[in-house]
Structures are given as structure tokens and as C-alpha cells.
Amino acid sequence: xxxxxxxxxxxxxxxxxVILAAVLSALVILAIGENPWSALKLMVEGALGSTYGWGxxxxxxxxxxxxxxxxxxxxxxxxxxxxxxxxAVLGGLGVAxxxxxxxxxxxxxxxxxxxxxxxxxxxxxxxxxxxxxxKRGSHIVITTIMFNFIAAALLNYLLxxxxxxxxxxxxxxxxxxxxxxxxxxxxxxxxxxxTFFRGAPANITFFVGVAAxxxxxxxIWRTRLGYEMRSYGQSxxxxxxAGISPTKxxxxxxxxxxxxxxxxxxxxxxxxxxxxxxxxxxxxxxxGIAVALMGRSHPFGxxxxxxxxxxxxxxxxxxxxxxxxxxxxxxxxxxxxxxxTGALDNMVRMPLERLFLTIKRAKQ
Numbered sequence: 170x171x172x173x174x175x176x177x178x179x180x181x182x183x184x185x186x187v188i189l190a191a192v193l194s195a196l197v198i199l200a201i202g203e204n205p206w207s208a209l210k211l212m213v214e215g216a217l218g219s220t221y222g223w224g225x226x227x228x229x230x231x232x233x234x235x236x237x238x239x240x241x242x243x244x245x246x247x248x249x250x251x252x253x254x255x256x257a258v259l260g261g262l263g264v265a266x267x268x269x270x271x272x273x274x275x276x277x278x279x280x281x282x283x284x285x286x287x288x289x290x291x292x293x294x295x296x297x298x299x300x301x302x303x304k305r306g307s308h309i310v311i312t313t314i315m316f317n318f319i320a321a322a323l324l325n326y327l328l329x330x331x332x333x334x335x336x337x338x339x340x341x342x343x344x345x346x347x348x349x350x351x352x353x354x355x356x357x358x359x360x361x362x363x364t365f366f367r368g369a370p371a372n373i374t375f376f377v378g379v380a381a382x383x384x385x386x387x388x389i390w391r392t393r394l395g396y397e398m399r400s401y402g403q404s405x406x407x408x409x410x411a412g413i414s415p416t417k418x419x420x421x422x423x424x425x426x427x428x429x430x431x432x433x434x435x436x437x438x439x440x441x442x443x444x445x446x447x448x449x450x451x452x453x454x455x456x457g458i459a460v461a462l463m464g465r466s467h468p469f470g471x472x473x474x475x476x477x478x479x480x481x482x483x484x485x486x487x488x489x490x491x492x493x494x495x496x497x498x499x500x501x502x503x504x505x506x507x508x509x510t511g512a513l514d515n516m517v518r519m520p521l522e523r524l525f526l527t528i529k530r531a532k533q
Contacts, residue, residue: 172522172529179470183463185517186509187477194502203494215487216480224354224369225486230479231371231436234378236457237475238385239291239430241466243309245389246422247402252298252313253430254454255320256291260431261438262324263290265332265445268345279349283439284377284432291431292424294320299423303416309423317454328447341446351440372440378475381429382468388425389468398422430454459503463510478503 195205216226236253243250263286273279298312328340352373354366389395401408401418409415437449456478463477464470485499509517 173518173525177521177525178518179465179467182514182517182521183465183470183474183510185521186463186514187506189509189517190502190505193505194498197498197501198494201494203492208488208492208494211487211491212480212484215491216483220354220358220365221367221369222483222487224366224371225483226476226479227354227371227375228369228436228441228479229482230475231375231378232433232453233456233460233475233478234375234382234472235429235433235436236453237460237464237471238381238457238468239426239454240457240461241464241468241471242385242389242429243422243426244461244466245395245398245402246418247405248302248419248422248426249310250295250313250423250426250430251310251455251458252295252316252427253433253457254450254452255313255317256294256427256430257433257450257454258317258320258324259294260287260291261434261445261449262327263287263431264434264438265342265345268349268439269342273346273348275348276351280351280373280377280435280439283349284435287431287434288428289431291434292428294431295423295427296420299420299427302423303419324445325447328445332445339446342444344444345439349439350443351435353440370441372436374436374440377432377435379472381432382472385429386468394421430457456503459507459510463506 195209198205198208214222216222236257239253239256240250264283267283267286268279271279271282273282294316295313298307298309298316301307301312302309325340328342332342333340334343354369354371354375355364357373358365389399397408397413398418398421400411401413401415405415408418433453434449437451437453438445442449460471460474460478464472464474481499481502485496485502488494488498489496
């Protein structure tokens with residue numbers, strides 16, 4: 170029997186968790202001698218007060234959409250993929266190879282080709298831990314996190330060796346050809362001589378991310394494969410009894426998850442940097458875990474959570490620029506959000522369940 174409406178689980182609990190995290194963050198800001206209200210106003214103005222701020226907020230949110238979807242996809246089968254960082258790194262390698270070595274005539278074809286390469290490289294990197302889990306019983310958490318370090322080392326080798334520009338001291342590839350450059354929001358939203366999003370890195374990849382949310386929702390809740398994934402996640406024994414192959418579910422789920430993480434590189438490698446550089450992922454793979462937790466592993470929830478974390482990233486940059494509050498405080502806020510939406514979920518959930526149960530009994 171459901172003790173709480175679905176909307177309360179999806180919206181109300183995360184909202185209360187964010188409010189609690191905000192209250193504790195305000196206390197931390199007070200402790201270092203700053204005004205929490207002024208800090209909040211500065212964050213809102215910096216992240217949402219102009220098209221420039223929105224451009225950065227949506228750019229960060231796009232990264233988190235892909236990594237959040239990757240983690241939430243794995244969660245459907247009760248798999249904890251924390252290798253999004255490494256899978257996004259390999260996705261960046263796929264994008265770079267596609268853009269540098271294939272003569273694309275137009276950015277639309279380059280976007281399609283780079284997307285396929287990014288997804289293929291990310292999926293391939295996730296396939297090894299998936300196989301080890303399915304066939305050897307190796308824990309997916311251990312193998313995926315170790316593969317993050319291997320991916321970083323591999324990228325470092327390639328950028329100071331085979332992919333390095335001759336004569337350059339910088340560990341980076343050459344700039345991609347102009348035909349592969351994606352339209353930025355500044356290019357797309359230029360009306361009557363008025364330019365919006367001037368100088369912001371947000372680009373058409375944001376809409377690819379939104380389309381990915383819709384596609385993953387349809388896959389999970391409107392297909393037989395999605396039903397099998399959810400069934401396996403709810404009960405492995407029952408799924409086996411129903412004829413669902415654990416090996417098949419683990420492999421397919423992790424391939425899709427890795428592919429989604431790899432597709433993040435379309436945004437930061439092809440869309441923003443227009444070349445592959447070291448540290449291009451910048452921790453977005455790990456932020457995806459928080460986004461998936463807060464979004465309740467639902468694609469729509471992931472989209473909203475990604476926008477929140479995009480706001481925190483851009484707002485945090487404004488705080489670090491104009492106040493004595495260090496940008497690391499944003500990491501504290503993120504940690505508090507993760508704490509309340511993950512480890513302390515029952516602290517919010519149980520009182521709400523009792524409240525809704527009391528209301529339900531009073532109506533009977």
C-alpha cells in the first residue's frame with residue numbers, strides 16, 4: 170500500500186532536502202562572516218540574472234544531464250555506475266577522433282557522427298566492468314571507479330604523445346575544423362541585431378540532452394527492455410524466474426549508461442573547447458551521481474536536478490569572484506544536497522509518510 174503520493178516522492182522530498190541543505194549552507198556562510206541573503210542574491214543574479222549567466226548555467230546543466238542520466242540508467246537495474254568520469258573522458262576521445270579525422274561537410278553531420286563516436290567509446294569503456302560483473306562477479310562500484318583512473322592516464326598519454334600538436338607545449342589536440350563547430354546559443358538566438366547569450370558556452374547540445382531525457386523515459390517506461398531492467402532491479406531472483414537473463418540486463422544497461430556519459434563530450438569538447446584538453450570533464454561524472462539521486466532516477470527529475478547544479482556551479486563562480494566566500498563552498502552545498510537526498514533520505518521521508526497516512530485516515 171502506498172503511504173505517500175508519487176508527486177510527493179518525486180518533488181516534495183527533494184525540495185525539502187534542498188531547503189535543509191540551503192539552511193545549513195547559510196549557517197556556514199554566516200560562520201565565515203558573510204551575509205547569506207546577499208550571497209543568495211548574488212548567486213541568483215550571476216546565474217539567472219542575464220542571458221550570459223543563463224548561458225553558463227545551461228552549459229553546466231547540459232554536462233550534468235548526460236552524466237545524471239548515465240547514473241540513473243544504471244540505477245534502474247540496481248547497478249551503481251560511478252565510472253561516468255572515465256566514460257566521459259573516453260567519449261571525449263571519440264569526439265576528437267571523429268572531428269579531427271573525418272572530413273565532415275556540415276556541423277549537423279559532424280554532430281551526429283561525433284555523438285555516435287562519443288556514445289560508442291563511453292559504452293565500450295563501461296562494457297568491461299559490466300562483463301566483469303555479469304560473468305566474474307566483480308563489484309561494479311570497484312571496477313568502474315578504478316576505470317576512471319585508467320581513463321585519465323590513457324588520455325594523459327595520448328595528449329602528450331600521439332594526439333599532441335607538433336611543436337606545442339600544451340597537452341591538447343589541434344582545434345577541430347570549422348565545419349564541426351556547433352552553433353552556440355549566441356549564434357542561435359540573435360534577433361534583429363540583438364545578441365543574447367554573448368560569450369556564454371551554451372550550445373545546441375542542451376537540446377540534445379533534453380531529447381536524451383525523453384528517449385530514456387520512453388525506453389524505461391514504454392518498452393519491454395525497460396520493464397525487464399526495472400524488474401531485475403526490483404528482484405533479481407524474480408527476474409530470473411520470469412526468464413530474464415541477468416547477463417543481458419547488466420550488459421545492455423551498462424552499455425547505455427556508458428554511452429550517455431560519453432555523450433557529455435559533445436557539449437564540452439565539440440561544443441565549447443572545440444578541441445580535446447586535459448581535465449575537460451571537470452568532475453561532472455561524479456556530480457551525475459548527486460543529480461541522479463536528487464532526480465529520483467527519473468529523466469524529468471534528472472533534468473531539474475541538472476539545472477539546479479548548473480545554477481550552483483555558475484552562482485558559485487560569481488560568489489568566488491565578488492566575495493570572500495571560496496568557490497569550494499559550492500562543493501559543501503553539493504555535499505549537503507547529496508547527504509539529504511541520499512544518506513538522510515529517510516529523515517525527510519518518514520515524517521512525510523506519517524503525515525500523509527494521518528491525512529488519509531482522517532478522510533476515511
